[in-house]
Amino acid sequence: MPDRIDQSIEITRRRFLAGSAMAGFAAFLAACGTQGQGSQAPSTGPETPGPTTTVAATEGPTATGGGTLNFANWIGYIDVSDDNKTHPTLDKFTKETGIAVNYQEAVDDNETFFTSDLQGPLGANLSTGWDIVVVTDWMVARLVRLGWLETINTANTPNFPTNLLEQYHGRSFDPDTNLAAPWQSGMTGIGFDKKKTGDLSSLNVFWDTKYKGKMTYLTEMRDTVGLAAIKLGVEPNTITQAQFDQSIAEIKKAVDAKIVRQLQGNSYVDSMASGDVIVAMAWSGDVLTLLVPDQTENQDFQWALPTEGGMLWTDNQVIPKGAEHKGQAEIWINFYYAPENAAAVEAFVNYVCPIKGAREILASDPDIANNPLIFPTDDMVARLHQFKALDATEEQAWSSAFASVAGF
Amino acid sequence: MERPRLRRLAPYLLLLPGLGWLLLFYVYPAVQMFVVSLWTGNITEGYQMTWNWGIYQQGVSTYWPFIVRSAEYGGLATILAFALGYPLAYTIAFKGGAYKNVLLFLVIAPFFTSFLLRTLSWKIILADNGLVLGPLKSAGLLSEDFRLLATPAAVVAGITYNFLPFMTLPLYVALEKVDVRLLEAARDLYAGPWRPGGTIVGAAVGAVIVALVSLILEVNPLVPAVIGGVLGAVVGTFLISEAFVRVTLPLSLPGVFAGSLLTFIPAVGDFINAELLGNPQSQMIGNVIQARFLKITDYPMASALSFILMAAIIVGVLVYARVLGTEELTGGST
Structure with a gap:
């Protein structure tokens, strides 16, 4: 044309x-x-x-x-x-x-x-x-x-x-x-400021009161719910309504205890850069591409795939x-x-x-x-999970449930 | 006999552009949104008109806490903007002298920057170890885990800052119109300075406002109330005299009315401040509507909530107008 x-x-x-x-x-x-x-x-x-x-x-x-x-x-x-x-x-x-x-x-x-x-x-x-x-x-x-x-x-x-x-x-x-x-x-896992947290590798960190108010979750429902599910031992690819509800309840615990400072999209990168956030649910490439170029002396940003597993998604x-x-x-x-x-x-x-x-x-x-x-190692690939495909009704109901736990 | 007819038509012709604008960009979308609110369905399977009036009841019962919170935050921001804006407008109007225009320009200067950028800059200034809190923390005045960002206080402060000019400008216009000769006459009639009284009233008003704000934001009100009291005392000492109470204040009420509406209405519907400066416990109804529209693609509920918010604001404003008296609404006292 x-x-x-x-x-x-x-x-x-x-x-x-x-x-x-x-x-x-x-x-x-x-x-x-x-x-x-x-x-x-x-x-x-x-x-x-x-x-x-x-x-x-x-x-x-x-x-x-x-x-x-x-x-x-x-x-x-x-x-x-x-x-x-x-x-x-x-x-x-x-x-x-x-x-x-x-x-x-x-x-x-x-x-x-x-x-x-x-x-x-x-x-x-x-x-x-x-x-x-x-x-x-x-x-x-x-x-x-x-x-x-x-x-x-x-x-x-x-x-x-x-x-x-x-x-x-x-x-x-x-x-x-x-x-x-x-x-x-990309993978969804733990982004952290190593100087302040030491090495992190377990999903339990997202419920750790030690980082209260210094932690963000993601606004993408599939990432945050997926990680919560994995923490509970639930396979995100086959997650049922009951398991979803449990995962939401698990997220709600951290939100109600004010461990979670905010739920953010890509802007968690800025919050980490300013030091307001030291632990974040993070996308694998961001920490390297967007944070490291600005890395200063007292910052040491890392990304880890949790030992329990992380989320895999494709654009x-x-x-x-x-x-x-x-x-x-x-x-x-x-x-x-x-x-x-x-x-x-x-x-x-x-x-x-x-x-x-x-x-x-x-x-x-x-x-x-x-x-x-x-190029993730075989060991990492084995720990990666994908989120179940949802039909239209489920999609709306689940994102709605997630929104209400996120505070809106 | 052409001229009288034309003259009769003139007001309507003058109304036409504004009316057309409102019809196209307000009435038409509003009607359409109302229609959408009565649909059921979802984005992939499509929507049908089902006259689902129940959604309004559902919206109110589910999201009532958000409407209340928005009204609280919007109301607090309005009171704070008034407490800041009134002395500011008063000073510019009566003591501004040759600098009046410069000072007014400074009031609106932030408007030359985008709303979003101004709010984002707060994230930098108020960062946990940033420009303001960093030094205070290293001096040991604040505990290490104290923070301003991601708190309800930051949301209210952000709204206050963003809408302050909407409060200040109408107040200025009203105060500027006050005839100085009336004040002179009042003084001649022994309405003189009111030193101890003004200080006490100022301190009390300052302390009460700040304590109220602290309580709603779940902050210990003691220290803030003392600070508010001191600031109020200073302002009250210079501002409040008998002439002020009997002449200036009543004459400035139309400005108070206009300013508080111009601040309160957009503040209640605001979502940017809560999104950027708030936490999961401080989201407002605007955030709910935005999420329903953009994230959950639940258009009927989003539309219904917009209407519920609109209705709530209209009712609130009518009550407010009633209480303050309709004469001030139309500027009848000047």
Whole structure:
């Protein structure tokens, strides 16, 4: 599909909208005002993820180069050049394929992104303006349930799923492995300030009154409930309603005893940096990528997978229904699944790499190839759990129960 | 006979832009939200209109504590903003002299920064070992595990700070209009300074306000009350005279009314301060609504709670207007 709008015009609007929970609605209004040039129906500029009235054919033509890719990802989730200005992997992609990438750190948390960017347009059969969106497993499952994803035409992607590690094939929400291409996996465990706490390895620390008021839990229900379940000896992958209730009660104990200072999303990183929080339920890559660069003398941030076990989750690249540049999205997925490209991202983000061959490429740097956060040891893999897939009713009831224990 | 007709129409024409704006951006979404509140269903299976009026009763019974807490925090913030804002506005209006405009500018200066950033900066300033608490702790004045962040006190303080200009500006406008000659006349009629009385009243008001705040926030009220009393005494000594009680204060009541509403209403619905500065024990109704909308995708309950909050505020404001007298509402006393 040819690129129709000069992208420079649109940048400011996109920036302006980014991060706002009302972005979906605002973008809808904005899109009403931007008529495409010439004959085409109201068009979505490359920088405006506003809905359009046209839903592209599912069997979109394979782009051979050129065009744009609108890419929504999480913060700190791709390699950055030394001057913090560009993303080398994206530059390489553009150079090789001629496809410009509009890369935005637009996903702050799954639910908020769903509400602001996906639900409005997709619910009305419009395109979201995004071509690649990175969301967590359970959100992929919801999007599949709603029929809001494009199928990745694997004939166009020789590297995917060929280079995808075996354990990611045929997941319950994606039996044919053609809806979601894993971006990174991560683990949820204990983040701590070693200077103040010493070495930590047990989940019991999250109920330890010694750290009262100096500890945060995560706002992601599956992480916090998952860890509580593991602490109780419950397998999160098969957790029943009764076991869920027990886990919630366990969390409530710590909240009521005011051991838990706050429940936070990614901002727990800032609280650890300022010293307000010394123990946190934390995501594996964050502690290294976001905290260590600022590490000062009296700080010693560590991340540990609890001996009892931790949570494993995967963030996936998906193509929302009606994406205007589906062909370009497939070219990107194919590019990312080339081990040398995945390796370049991996070396920066410190999360678990789902792509075959990346480790061999990174072997030249033993620090990375032997980094258990990127390539977990077999012993760690055995201790990782995934959260059960929930149906719509369960999902709402459980997140509601979790919200009430979290104080709202 | 064209002109009289046009003249009759003029007020309506002038109303049109504002009315249109309200219809499009307030009435229409409000009606739609009301409709949503009566739906049942969920995001994946879709929603049906079931005229589920029960949700309002369910919302009130489940979330009543949050509404009460929000009213408490909003009310406290309003009282604190008044206690801070009144002397401030008074000083600018009567003693500001050539610096009036500069001082007013300083009052609204924080508004040039985003609300979110201003609140986030509190996290840095009030960090457990940060700029303020760090030195106090190392000097041994505070215990090691004392903290301000993630407490109800931080939430109320944050709201007070963020909405202070909404209180100060209407107070200033009201005080600025007070005719100085009335005060001179009052003094001529022996309404002179009221030194011991003013000090005592100031101390009492200061101590009571701060003790009240401490009690609701579950802090030991003794030390804060003493501090509040001292501050109140200082302010009272200079502010409160007989002329003030009989002339200035009554004339400034429209400002008090407007300022307290402008502070209280947004404060009750605020969620940013509770989210960033609060803990699980200090979340407000705004946080519940936000979580229902964005995290749980329970749109009917979120919409219903928005309406319940709106209704509660309207009732509260009507009662308040009744108590303070409707004349002040319309500025009838000036």
